[in-house]
Amino acid sequence: MDGFLLATPDGVLRASGTRATFDSAAAASTALRSGAAELIVGALPFDPRGRTALTAPEQALHTAGPWRPAALPDLPGVRVVAEIPSAADHVARVTKLVEQLGDPAQPLRKVVAARALRVAAEAPLEPEVIAAHLVTRHPRAAVYAVDLTAAGRPGDTLLGATPETLVSRHGRAVTLRPLAGTLPRLADPAADAEQARDLLTSTKNRDEHAYVIDWIRERLTPVCTELSIPDAPELLSTPEVWHLATPIRGVLRDPATTALDLAVLLHPTPAVCGTPTDLALDAIAALEGDRGFYGGAVGWCDATGDGDWFVAIRCAELAADARTLRASAGGGIVSASDPVAELHETTAKLRTFLGGLHCVIPE
Template sequence: MDGFLLATPDGVVRTSGTRAAFDSAAAASGALRSGAAGLIVGALPFDPRRPAALVTPEQAAHTAGPWRPAALPDLPEVRIVSEIPSAAEHVARVTRLVEQLGDPGQPLRKVVAARSLLAEAQAPLEPEVIAAHLVTRHPRAAVYAVDLSAAGRPGDTLLGATPEVLISRHGRAVALHPLAGTLPRLADPEADAAQARDLLASAKNRDEHAFVIDWIRELLTPVCAELTIPDGPELLSTPEVWHLATPIRGVLRDPATTALDLAVLLHPTPAVCGTPTALALDAIADLEGDRGFYGGAVGWCDAAGNGDWFVAIRCAELAADACSLRAFGGGGIVAASDPHTELHETTAKLRTFLGALTRLPETSAHGWEPKR
């Protein structure tokens, strides 16, 4: 895929071609400030120390309203070939993290632990066709497809359908909608409603959510003349999970602060990384290696500083061969976490992306059961 696609319920940004490529947010910001770039689109990696995939496109179009694909071609059959790590090893990892986080003598308070599934398609997958299936299945999400060539990964594409706004900046007004604290949806309506009530009342999940909100408050207070944060979270639902969510609004002190500046300031949040950030980043690198762009950020910023950035979750990376993909799901681990519950949470989150691959088998040798 040679381009960028971001489709939200309010509008669609679509670009093609590359006038200039940037593997760091600093370089991209410099191009915006100097006037060398009128628009930056792309993705930030999970680990800020790794290359970004940001470009000034040759052509760009921004249309109002949701994307309604003209056609929805069938996808080739896709099968899961391996899990990284296995379900049992993920439970073991989380168990070790819970023990570590329960030690009052160490500074880590939260670590987001993720796992991934490797899948193969019988024929090449078209990124835009996958995105069309995602937007049809998840019309309230922000669906994205990003060429990762600028990060030194020619032909690779990041695809996903995220429910989480990292930051939106238009004029001096900023808005974000952090998510932290999750339980899977249930098929029975009464049980599902009870699950939602349990999440809202859960001390463990509310504590996990509070880590994120306190961190955002600390970072945004210096750059916002006004900042409005509700006293407690609300419920947000997707077809797969319930989330705790807090809508936050602010007014910038300095109108020169751009949407890309704010994305860099806030990323990675404790919702995808942990607390404290630097220690959690190191812990994740030791446990998982390089996450690539899962847990990163996807968005755009124009010369006026306006833009929208979303957390790159509920996603997969499609390899240049267009047949191999790796889908990701994670969950925030705190001292009160239950390892088996955390495993179920990652499975529910993985369904967001994998469930859109309509020919995925109901079961696999690894026990994966995508929701229909």
């Protein structure tokens, strides 16, 4: 895919062509402030030390309202060809993390442990078609397709349908809605309602959520003159899972602070990484290696500083061969986590993306 697509319920941004590419957020910010770029689009990797996929496009079109694809072509058949790691190994990995996190002598308090599925398609996959299927299946999500050429990966595309806003900045108004604490949806309506109530009252999930909110408060307080954070989270649902969510609003202290600045300030949150951040990043790198752009951020920022950035979850990376996908999902591990439940949580999250491709996920 050559370009950028971001479709939210409020609007669609399409960009194409390349005036310049930036392998770091700092370089992109400099281009915006100097006037060398009017708009930056793209993605930040999970590890902030990694190479970004940020571009100053030649053309961009922003339209109001949701994307309603004119056609929905059939997708080729896809199947899972590898689990990275296996389900049993993921449970074992989480079990060791729970033991480590239960040791009060060490400072690590939360780690987001992820697993991936490698998927093969019978024929080439078109990113635009995948995105159309995702937006039809998940109309309330932010659906994205990002060319990763700027990150040194020509032909690779990041695709997904995320429910989570990392940060939006319009004028001096700052909004975000972090998610942390999850349970799978259930087919029976009564059981599903009970599942939602259980999540809202779960000490383990409320603690996991609190780590995220406390961290965001610490990060935003120096840059905001006003910061409104509810005392308790609310429920947010997708077709696959229940989440704990907290809507946060702020007012910028310095109007020169851009949406990209805020995205860099906040990424990665404990919702996708853990806490303390540096220790969690090191633990994830040791366990999983390079996550690429899963758990990163996708969005845009213009020369006025306005922009929207979304957490790159419920996603997959499509290889340049257009036939191979790597879909990833994770869960926040704390000392009270149940390893088998954490495995089921990743499976439910993987269904957001792979369900749109009608791919059967191993239980």
